[in-house]
Amino acid sequence: MNNLIKDIVITGLSAISSAGIGISPLKELIQTGSDAFTEIPSDVLGAEGYFWGKATGFKVSDFMSPMKARKMDRSSQFAVAATGLALQNAGIDMKLIPPERVGIALGSGFCGISSSAEFLTGYFRSGVEGLLPMIFPNTVPNAPASNASIEHGFKGPNVSLIQRFCSAETAFLMACRFIEEGRADVMLTGGTDELLPIILKGLCALGQVKRSSVPFGEGCGVLVLESAASARRRGAVVMASVESVRSIGMLVKGHEEEAVDLLSNRLEECSMVSFSGSARDVPCFRSLAPSLPTIDTGNHIGRSLGMGGLSLATLVASLPEGERGLHLSASPQGPYYSVAVRGGATV
Amino acid sequence: MIRKRVVITGLGMLCGAGKDVNEFGDALLNSSCGIEPLDIFDVSPFPSKIGSQIKRYDPLDYFDRHTAEKLSRSDQFGVIAAGEALRDSAVAGVYSPYQMGVSMGGGAAGMFQGEFWLKSHLDGIVERPSLLRGILPDQSTTDIARTFKLGGYQGTVATACSSSSTAIGWGADLVASGHQKMVVAGGVDTLTMLTFAGFNSLRVVDPAPCSPFSLGRQGISLGEGAAFMVLESEEDALARGAKIYGRVLGYSMAGEAHHMTAPDPTGLTVARVMRDALQYSSVDASMIGWVNAHGTGTPLNDVVESQAMKIVFGERAAQVPLISTKSMTGHCLGAAGAIEAVATVIALNRHIIPQTLSYRGRDPECDLEYCHSGIQKTDCKIAMSNSFAFGGNVTSLVLSL
Secondary structure, three states, X not given: OEEEOOOEEEEEEEXXXXXXXXXXXXXXXXXXXXXXXXXXXXXHHOOOOOEEEOOOOOOHHHOOOHHHHHHOOHHHHHHHHHHHHHHHHHOOOHHHOOHHHEEEEEEEOOOOHHHHHHHXXXXXXXXXXXXXXXXXXXXXXXXXXXXXXXXXXXXXXXXXXXXXXXXXXXXXXXXXXXXXXXXXXXXXXXXXXXXXXXXXXXXXXXXXXXXXXXXXEOEEEEEEEEEHHHHHHOOOOOOEEEEEEEEXXXXXXXXXXXXXXXXXXXXXXXXXXXXXXXXXXXXXXXXXXXXXOEEEOHHHXXXXXXXXXXXXXXXXXXXXXXXXXXXXXXXXXXXXXXEEEEEOOOO | OOOOOEEEEEEEEEEOOEOOHHHHHHHHHHOOOOOEEOOOOOOOOOOOOEEEOOOOOOHHHOOOHHHHHHOOHHHHHHHHHHHHHHHHHOOOOOOOXXXXXXXXXXXXXXXHHHHHHHHHHHOOOOOOHHHHOXXXXXXXXXXXXXXXXXXXXXXXXXXXXXXXXXXXXXXXXXXXXXXXXXXXXXXXEOOOHHHHHXXXXXXXXXXXXXXXXXXXXXXXXXXXXXXXXXXXXXXXXXXXXXXXXXXXXXXXXXXXXXXOOOOOOOOHHHHHHHHHHHXXXXXXXXXXXXXXXXXXXXXXXXXXXXXXXXHHHHHHHXXXXXXXXXXXXXXXXXXXXHHHHHHHHHHHHXXXXXXXXXXXXXXXXXXXXXXXXXXXXXXXXXXXXXXXXXXXXXXXXXXXX
């Protein structure tokens, strides 16, 4: 599908990752070519030499009271903090905007899995006496978006999506559409993911954690999408405008060329490309952008299902005024996304 | 942008009240309850021992052994129900594969298998890692796309109990906007120890079959299943001579921003979403014949939903039946919205308003028409279907013949 976007701008960004809090530490990490991986404690996987992109710099007490933090899972804490930072970055005061006109569409990676395991562990170990009802609401993947909406008062469209390594891009597409249709003036979008020992153990059992491959990471990247009219009304600083979102679900045998044509998305007009998920490993994507400057946040902070928001936010923050950037994201079995943005467009 | 009219050209259903669309349609007509004692796992420690399980389910009735072993229970349900809808529509090969997509709502997904892995892991036993393959709901979406060679949009809505109604609304929008020629949209979820123990721990599971809008109701009965509909533009469907079951006229969704588990007691957000859905559908409230409620049977939900009906329909509220097919199917969580949307389309086609089963007496706080006494014959052509979720997610669909 080829969704040409008009009059949707990006007015705010935020990032929580193993690089630290904010886009700047992430950009610096990429510019210096270093990474923010730390060794996974050996008791997690029963072996040494494995790494992860753990957001160790995130101190939840900087963002909420201990009482509130206790009720939320880690990815909800990320989402509440990152949406708050993004609103701040966009200069949006929720008291000055109808809450029904602000929504959230968030890619949710492994959200809910650790809470599910914790809840079930109580039952498997101690029967019904071991059940902790307080954990149960955090077992749903929409807990991060919902907690963010409760905390900040977003009463517009509210949705959480999962689609492999493209969870954030799937949410981005929907957020654009909600603004295009007039369902909201402002949509917070992106993705969030947490990385806790039980998730690592599961991934390891599935053979997806290897010493030689790019480590898994965690964090939250949020973009504030806004209708150009809304941004103009409040005199917002526009960081970029969205030009198109293209996607296919999977490559179909005999129709590969059709897919590459669709996803190439006027690449010749781009000055920068960002990769997310397994996009760099996809032959058709590799051949699309052989000589352009590229950003691959996964190599610096780790990959995971909802990390596309961090990649997109980094691309937007790195694009010079007027330049076109392309964000390419993929998962081994699909889907595939190509999102075009133009830096600093005026409204 | 000119919006295309979106029609439904195929239906698929698999749940405790019926293993396909015909069986489920008959269950609707006969007011058959699919809530029975559970044997899917050990429920003896819990006060409630019932639910709507797909009984006598043998994957080998649908898949070869190799495929069945690869797919989680949830993935199997999804492929079966989406397959029924796609075969019914005869849409295979009609469009380019990249113009045909999947929009699915999911819930606990392959947690049923994942629980075996976790239990073994805790006991120090090494289990098959393949038990974790379907742990996330997007696996079912991928499996549906792969099985039926649908190369277009692929997305999984994960907003708990409103997931699949949102997936249908969104799927319809992908067709209405011309971004896809065909979307198979719906949802899937299975009974799991996680959700069974979880809702029991919150004390919202009724030990008897759930009795929405009744006096003395104590909560939900859990269920499982999958339901899908094939969505195409009216012009494309007519051009290929497809059978048309009805239309998705529009939808709306929002977050209440109130509480993770309790609905806003005023019903204002629910009413706003229902009104917005009508507006997006270009339908006046006076044209709505009945509403398939979220209708869980929890004391608070049913009062809030009744209150929202009064705000939306005003003096006419008591003449617009608010029924709950969850009294037949149980609460199928991530699949609930899709099961109820497909149930609504089937009921519209059979010109009935389904009965809300297991009546226990009149609740003075639920003072509308709930069809507790039996199905009603109707000639109305438009109905709504509501879905609410943990986190305050609210979705409302407008469906018509």
